[in-house]
Amino acid sequence: MPCNIRKKFFAELLGTFFLVFFGTGSAVVTLLITDAAGAAGIGPLGGLGDWIAIALAFGLTVMICIYVFGKISGAHLNPAVTIGLLVTKNIDLIDSVYYIVAQVIGACLGSLFLFLCLGDPAVTIGGLGATAPGLGVSYMQAMLAEFIGTFFLMMVVMGVAVDKKAEPGFAGISIGMTVAAVIVVLGAFTGASINPARTFGPYLMDMILGGQNLWGFFPIYLVGPILGAICAALAYAYLAKGSGVCELPQPFNDE
Numbered sequence: 369m370p371c372n373i374r375k376k377f378f379a380e381l382l383g384t385f386f387l388v389f390f391g392t393g394s395a396v397v398t399l400l401i402t403d404a405a406g407a408a409g410i411g412p413l414g415g416l417g418d419w420i421a422i423a424l425a426f427g428l429t430v431m432i433c434i435y436v437f438g439k440i441s442g443a444h445l446n447p448a449v450t451i452g453l454l455v456t457k458n459i460d461l462i463d464s465v466y467y468i469v470a471q472v473i474g475a476c477l478g479s480l481f482l483f484l485c486l487g488d489p490a491v492t493i494g495g496l497g498a499t500a501p502g503l504g505v506s507y508m509q510a511m512l513a514e515f516i517g518t519f520f521l522m523m524v525v526m527g528v529a530v531d532k533k534a535e536p537g538f539a540g541i542s543i544g545m546t547v548a549a550v551i552v553v554l555g556a557f558t559g560a561s562i563n564p565a566r567t568f569g570p571y572l573m574d575m576i577l578g579g580q581n582l583w584g585f586f587p588i589y590l591v592g593p594i595l596g597a598i599c600a601a602l603a604y605a606y607l608a609k610g611s612g613v614c615e616l617p618q619p620f621n622d623e
Contacts, residue, residue: 392497
């Protein structure tokens with residue numbers, strides 16, 4: 369592995385580790401608090417406030433990771449984003465494979481260290497923050513919601529980070545707040561993963577550590593986000609075609 373891709377690999381691994389540790393950690397802590405108070409699930413005590421707190425934890429973590437790791441790897445932190453950028457030729461195939469492997473490893477380590485910090489209740493009560501459709505939400509409804517949420521996220525990524533004419537310095541806060549907004553709205557419906565690695569890590573660690581087996585839901589969080597990211601990337605490329613606004617990948621570059 370060349371030195372340059374090793375650094376990008378490590379940056380993506382660390383960034384996704386922090387995303388899962390702090391993001392899903394906020395969901396686990398919320399579940400532990402509600403359980404201690406005799407309630408069940410996210411929302412009974414604080415209602416929408418619980419989801420806003422979780423959304424801010426995710427959004428702020430994404431924002432910070434973009435500002436820290438963006439100059440190294442572009443801080444994709446999400447296989448769906450990487451695939452969207454691959455389809456629009458903003459990253460090459462070999463690098464995209466390294467990125468996705470790093471993201472998956474980082475997500476798994478994030479869930480593992482969350483367990484090591486919080487112990488068995490993180491699995492038995494918090495489920496390591498694993499995502500699943502809410503009550504009354506069908507499989508296809510959940511997949512559609514994940515598609516729309518990731519479509520919105522990818523459009524923002526293309527507009528504020530990839531677009532050559534994007535205002536510099538705003539990618540982190542714009543993308544982070546987009547993630548937060550999506551979670552506030554979709555959290556109660558699907559858990560608002562919009563990131564296959566973010567769902568894969570808790571699923572795998574839950575299975576290994578004796579938690580719930582939720583793998584039957586995984587296609588929701590794989591197909592929905594990937595299709596959403598691809599469609600959004602292609603839609604933005606179409607909108608930008610001929611206008612000179614989407615000519616080079618920033619900050620998702622290989623420099």
